[in-house]
Amino acid sequence: MIPEDVPYEATLAKRREAITTICVHAGEPKDPSTGALDVPIVMSSAFGFASASEAAGAFRGENDAYIYGRWENPTVRALEEKIAALEGADDACATASGMAAVTGAVMSLARAGDHVVAPRSMYAEAARLLRERLPAFGVTTTFVASTTADYAAAIAQGAKVAYLETPQNPTLGILNIAAIAAVAKAHGASVIVDGTFATPFCQSPIALGADLVVHSMTKAMSGHGDVIAGAIAGRKDLVAAARDLVVKGIGAVLAPMSAWLVLRGLRTFALRQEHACRTAFGIAKILAEDPRVAKVHHPSLASHPGHTIARGAMHAYGSLLSFELAGTDAVRRGAVFLESLRTMTHAVSLGDTRTLVVHPASTTHSTMAEETRHLAGIADGLLRISVGLESLDDLVADVRFALAASEKQT
Numbered sequence: 001m002i003p004e005d006v007p008y009e010a011t012l013a014k015r016r017e018a019i020t021t022i023c024v025h026a027g028e029p030k031d032p033s034t035g036a037l038d039v040p041i042v043m044s045s046a047f048g049f050a051s052a053s054e055a056a057g058a059f060r061g062e063n064d065a066y067i068y069g070r071w072e073n074p075t076v077r078a079l080e081e082k083i084a085a086l087e088g089a090d091d092a093c094a095t096a097s098g099m100a101a102v103t104g105a106v107m108s109l110a111r112a113g114d115h116v117v118a119p120r121s122m123y124a125e126a127a128r129l130l131r132e133r134l135p136a137f138g139v140t141t142t143f144v145a146s147t148t149a150d151y152a153a154a155i156a157q158g159a160k161v162a163y164l165e166t167p168q169n170p171t172l173g174i175l176n177i178a179a180i181a182a183v184a185k186a187h188g189a190s191v192i193v194d195g196t197f198a199t200p201f202c203q204s205p206i207a208l209g210a211d212l213v214v215h216s217m218t219k220a221m222s223g224h225g226d227v228i229a230g231a232i233a234g235r236k237d238l239v240a241a242a243r244d245l246v247v248k249g250i251g252a253v254l255a256p257m258s259a260w261l262v263l264r265g266l267r268t269f270a271l272r273q274e275h276a277c278r279t280a281f282g283i284a285k286i287l288a289e290d291p292r293v294a295k296v297h298h299p300s301l302a303s304h305p306g307h308t309i310a311r312g313a314m315h316a317y318g319s320l321l322s323f324e325l326a327g328t329d330a331v332r333r334g335a336v337f338l339e340s341l342r343t344m345t346h347a348v349s350l351g352d353t354r355t356l357v358v359h360p361a362s363t364t365h366s367t368m369a370e371e372t373r374h375l376a377g378i379a380d381g382l383l384r385i386s387v388g389l390e391s392l393d394d395l396v397a398d399v400r401f402a403l404a405a406s407e408k409q410t
């Protein structure tokens, strides 16, 4: 879906045009009671009933009357409608965080005795959920090298849930959602895709056959680095089950104020993603030609092992990339690189207005055993860049300065 014979900039502009009206308008009708154009932040724990029969109907799910803030809230509901529209999903459920969305999606689809298949390289806390927490509830996970064949083998051996993260953190590995979903369907297994790195700008997992897509909206969807939020989107009954478990039951409800911040962020989402994806593409090309860099991981590069799958399945290659410093002593030189940055910021998270850089081996993936980390393809000198809204020229100048500084140290 990313044509080779069209400049990438034109593909990005086309994708922006396809979704930007949804970003502005979906889920946000003018408030009928006040005429307010922006969705009001409804700060109320409980909602009154117009009549006893309306109350009875609300509890039976026969009308749309709001009951209690842990179940549903009008500000949060507006956000959920916007997410569903962006994902092309029947419905969506907002959650208190991305991890609440991941946990809710997996726990609503897996029962004690069930087996999950997941990639070796993935968001570290989601990996901990599968590796360390869910076994206590009878749900076990096989971590695979993340090819379609690995997934197919695990599903054939009885895995009930295929958990995909694509592109993967922090190696930017690409999974073939459509191929894995076809195998899963044939065996009655479910597919969950963590679409945080791709965002709905770059990828539409539901259209590719996923049952549920989960997001950390803390990242590029809210886009300003000022809120923690998550979402689950997909088929109506599956979203309802996940909502019942994680929002109503576990209580990981998104606060109305946070929902409003995400709604505000999403209005400019398509514009921000177009810019960040274009800049990431530019940085990836420049780093790939730099002799001080051993390897660049970005699906736009023909050298990337997931390039062909990404080109066929994604709308755009995304705003994240990672690279490995060439030469010896990469861990120490990686630290010098980070400390020499003047425009980019050394911080975790991603999808912010600022460009953020992390060194996974010493931070986000430091809880992983070294052997497991290497098996997942996370080299000691791997640096991940989440491209923000600064100019390409300023970011390239910053990277070149930091690379020069890290060279001097050898």
Ligand SMILES: *Cc1c(COP(=O)(O)O)cnc(C)c1O
Pocket: 097, 098, 099, 100, 102, 123, 126, 165, 169, 194, 196, 197, 215, 216, 217, 218, 219, 228, 229, 230, 350
């Ligand atoms: C950040 C992130 C999460 C967790 O989201 P929170 O909002 O921090 O709970 C899950 N998956 C991926 C890929 C992420 O980047």
